[in-house]
Amino acid sequence: MADEARSHTVLAGVDGSLAGRAALDWAAAEAQRRNLPLRVVHALSMPLVMSVYTGPTRFPPSDEITRQGRSVLEAEAAHVRENRPDLEVETVLALEDPAQALLRRSGPGDVVVIGSRGFGPVRAALAGAAGVRLAARASCPVVVVPDPGEGSATTDPKQVVVGVDGSEDSQRALDYALRHAARTEGSSVVVVNSWEAPTPFAPASLIASGWTPPEDFLDRQSEEVVAGVLAEVIDETTENVDLSVVRTRKEPVEALVEAGREADMIVVGSRGRGSVRGMFMGSVSQGVLHTATVPVVVLPRSSESED
Template sequence: MADQHPVPSPTAPHVDPDQTQPPRARVVVGVDGSDGSRHAARWAAAEADRRGAELDLIHAVSLPVMGFAGFNPFDRDVQDLLRRESEHLLDTVHEQVRQAHPHLPIRSRAVLERPAEALVHASTDAAFAVVGAHASRFTGAVLGSVSLAVASGSRVPVVVVHERDEPAATGPVVLGLDGDGTADQAIDVAFAEAQLRGAPLRVVSCRDELRVVLPEYLGAEDAARAEQEHRAAITDRLSDRHARFPDVAVEVVLQQGPAKPALLLASEAASVLVVGSRGRGGIAGLLLGSTSQALMAHAGCPVVVCRG
């Protein structure tokens, strides 16, 4: 019969001995041993180094819920094995990151919690939470349940990184902008990222033809006036950020049609793509809009999702 031992406590954080000053910000990344998570860790390390922040490596282990509260059906051998495997994984990733970024403050810790919940909890005061996406033919599988759940539940911006994304990719920061007020956090993040990277900001705003009168049914003057009004509304919305980030060069791109194909195309040459999510609902997958999910799965660069 299995010993009725309590679930082991999380491993203590591994902190570099020369880490004497608390960083101004943290970048949290989940690692699970997959190639996708290792790539996400490398990308997160480069971003933490870029912004003078601390990197927080999180490995979550969850055991099946069995029996009743306070009862653990797994004996100490199983628990010790999980602990040793977690420590070995974190040590390996920690060393790989340390070689590339020797002066970066790094913490690594294993927690006994479901992976998505662990990342959401660990990143409540972080600058970003970073997750890797797994390759697949289907959108949901590309993201994986953890990636989707973290992006749906986090209160801080979540970055989804694919294995094809380079850790130090160059190019403009692309912001997908619509008329929804929930995009305010996305605007702030996009301007801050552009300034941090010394990159221009390309604002892509689309009007779905299902919601507006098609240009071919308008006279030339009416079509020009509609575009002018659209551009003026975008410019007005960005005006206060221009004042806060005067060094950021901004290009506004107006397009007719759905946002998804336009933003996917823009992402091919971007360093990051920033979007807000308008999703509603009580199920994790429904907390993100379909456009956000598609961009997270198929964009040509890392995608920053801001839920506000």
Template sequence: MSTRDDGRGQPRNRENAIVVGVDDSSASQSALDWAAGEAQSRGLGLLVLHSVNVPALPGSVKGSSPKRDLAAVARQLLRAATERVATRFGPGLDVRAETSDLAPTQALVSASRTAAMVVVGSRGSNGAAPLSLGSVSTRVSAHAFSPVAVVPASAASGTEGHGGGRPVVVGVDGSSGAEVALRFALEEAARTETGLVVVHAWEAPVLIGGSTWDPAPHTAVLEAQATGAQESVRAMVREARGPHTEQVPCSVEVVRDQPAHALLVRGERAGLIVVGTRGRGGFAGLLLGSVSRTVLHHATVPVVVARAPA
């Protein structure tokens, strides 16, 4: 294991590794443990990355070296992180620890260009207590090139891999982002030998004047639509299955609920929630949809924002 920086804020040897951003927060430790377990179960290397980025401050004292001080803290933090991984996961895991001169979001997004996955805690050391998702987690999830896993501080971790046998939950809505998420979720369920729960949710429309549409007079139509939706989602699953995912046990749930709420409720019993980057209601310039953002903010288990390979 080594700690190094190439002088440009661009750590080397990231190719196809699990990259985890670390700081001194409890969520960061959970992210580190989860990322190490993921790297071990996938047979990949682990890159532990810490940003040593010092913004220019007005009135800085000439001759002072806050960067040098932060670099010393960074070395200590990375040493503790790699020792933690070695203790918990053994010497067989290929671990590298590196610093970057870039800001945390930039460093992780840059690393995501060649990473198998980027892992971040749900809130870093600068997060305020009422917030359940930090700015770095939000921005990396929105702009990364690889899948991003956001791990809450409360997430269980261990050498057995994520989830401890609990199913993977994925939300689908017929969008291209949901198709990517479904394929990723199938691969994860196959790799971890768990089941998959595919959730499709719809909401009752709000009518003019603010009243909610009453479905009671339309029961037969709604039942037919629900049956049709079940068939459509099952067809999506059949199309998304590949040679390694044919035998994954899969259940489909079509529910009348807010999509984010439906995923969060089912995610309470899951080991992992998978979402896409943008659903059917998204705009071209919005890289992370409202459902995905809501799930990231409130989930109590790790959430992966899936992306197609660049």
């Protein structure tokens, strides 16, 4: 079991920016919490060259580009080793773009950490490019750490907010949040359920006709959803975690981001219940990534539960 655990790793995408450094610090702390090695990845984003003879191949980097890349890696690795001398650190200089570089080097049981900047010129690029593509396609949790100028990112998250809607994805998100709290002294979990999330008792045809369920009915349904998810997830490892519940009619993204303002981390599934199920990535997850000012953990559908 110990050998299997040591085969996993925490990966941090870095680019020499302050956002990359914030992500690196968070990843290093997570690696130490989990007793896992840290893999620091810097992507050169070399373009693909199409050839009729060899097929697509990466354009080779110049010596100067390679030196610059290695310099970034050496500086970031030195920073980690200075602050966490007992942590096992390795570096990877990748030719691909950042998302592809991290996808190729991660798998179930790993954790990938990136900054909300450094993967594009503006924060909004995250939702349409590398960050969302990575979170939607990865087979492990992806943590997006806010830019130091936009929010807070303690490397020791104590209060964790998690959104639940009764779906299997939200069960995995709750399980992740509870297990994080169980192994982090002084931690607590806030479970958020929005009544505005699509529910199976309110078909689209009824909603379109203007019908809305009674308030007390929505309240009972919300209570049952939360109780059902907790019953499915809580076990002997997490039964003593400090837990509170927020049930609200606010729009799901607003509810999660509002609760997250007083927290250290938000956990969401990549997809939810209802119309978002068929999307490349759920609208709630994307909305939270757009607006949250604390680290956001996205658990893709293929993600395995973490101990």
